[in-house]
Amino acid sequence: MYQGPALLLSLILVGIPAALFQIWKGRSTVDLLLYEVAGLLGFFAAQVLAASLGWTFLMIGQVHPVEGILGCVLALFLARWLKG
Structure with a gap:
């Protein structure tokens, strides 16, 4: 499980793209909330995938920033597409 600094770094890395x-x-604050949640889910799904596959490319402590940001961005576009 993530410790304090890794969790904080992850939240920052999710917040910026969102x-x-x-x-x-986005058009409203509801969109911002949707994008933050979608970004979080995408980031942490990518973290789990990268950790389970044993990827160590450009890790910062426990965080896989490259894979996480890619997962976050994919989740943001998916949320936008599903929202219509």
Whole structure:
């Protein structure tokens, strides 16, 4: 399980793409909440996938930032597509 610094870094790495996506595509604060939740789910799904596959590419402590951000961005586009 993540410890304090890894959790904080993960939340920061999720918040930045979600906020930028909100500025680009969002219309309301509900959209921001949707994008934050979708980004979190995508980031942590990518973390679990990277850890289970044993990937160690550019890790920062316990965090896989590259894989996590890719998962976050994919989840943001998926949330936007599903929202319609």
